Amino acid sequence: MTVKFIESCKLPTPFGIFDMHGFQDEQDPTKEHVVLTMGDIKLDEPVLARVHSECLTGDGLFSLRCDCGAQLQAAMHKISQEGRGVIFYLRQEGRGIGLLNKIRAYHLQDAGADTVEANERLGFGADMRDYRMLRPMLDHFGIRQLRLMTNNPRKVNALTDLGIDVVERMPHETGRNPHNADYLRTKKGKLGHLLDE
Template identity: 65%
Template sequence: MQSNSAAARPVSYKLDYIASSKLPTPWATFEIHIFIDRATAKEHLMLTLGELGDGAPVLARVHSECLTGDALFSQRCDCGAQLESAMQIIAAEGRGALLYLRQEGRGIGLVNKIRAYQLQDAGADTVEANEQLGFPADMRRYDLCKPMLDRFGITALKLMTNNPRKVAAMENLGIEVAERLPLQVNRNAYNENYLSTKAAKLGHWLKERL
């Protein structure tokens, strides 16, 4: 299981809020809010629905960008299905937040992610592929969630995740995780090894079969 040491060392991210707008989707009309990281110039976004600053735990998903899964419907991962399911669940609740972080390929970027796919096609698992390219198994950071949540007065979450690092990261940022809700969807023949590696090497809370 991967160490939570990265999650345990929060830093102060300088995130500038830029603009908000309505975002109609098939499930609800969300508010979309755009932030820019001063250090990297990366844009991060947050979808919100309903009143969030009343102190009650907010149903939330912290989702890292996956162009291939989120936009191109790749079945190699469960990312796109998790994104869609989270939006549907928040819409049904009538209240919640989705933080969309620009951390493609577990933080290694799109080009290196496709290079990692090439290594996986040759037999490496996702962790081995990243390491063969000279990267850690997972380079994502969640510190930038804090200023995004602070803007809406969110101090406690009902967090939709299978990833123990996300729970630890939120708690180390001073955000209470009042409840952890599993989000296991779209296990298929193409992502079976991907999901098994998540469980075996990264400690994700996943069932062997849906």
């Protein structure tokens, strides 16, 4: 998977001023990824990082069905506190099945399916995300080592398989509420996420 760098700009946010960098998938130009950076990420020491898959419902519409929006905001806050870090915002809505299929999956969840069962009933795997675009992005920035904010050991393994040095997994648990209790239980029980009860 090849992505090309397009352009950078400043992005003022409630958490501080980030630099926003745009990348485009060369095989599918409709896939546009964003990287947010703060501080000097090219230092030799490992950089605080979040690999975040797009979630319009959680990130932009404030849905309480998941913990995605809370995780994104928490990552931005932690990076601003540290003054140095990177967020890879990947266009992989609905664990890779797309927005409309995610809505179909939500409909099945409304009828009692969990997130994994809903995806499988639609003919998808439990998690269809692909992280191969990270390798050229990391190379672009000269990043060698990550301190990764995630609860997902599969994500750590996927990055390690790509030759990315994850020197530390930092627990990133936030956004628990009554509407996402079953969602988080499924994440832990069926997808192996490292979450407290």
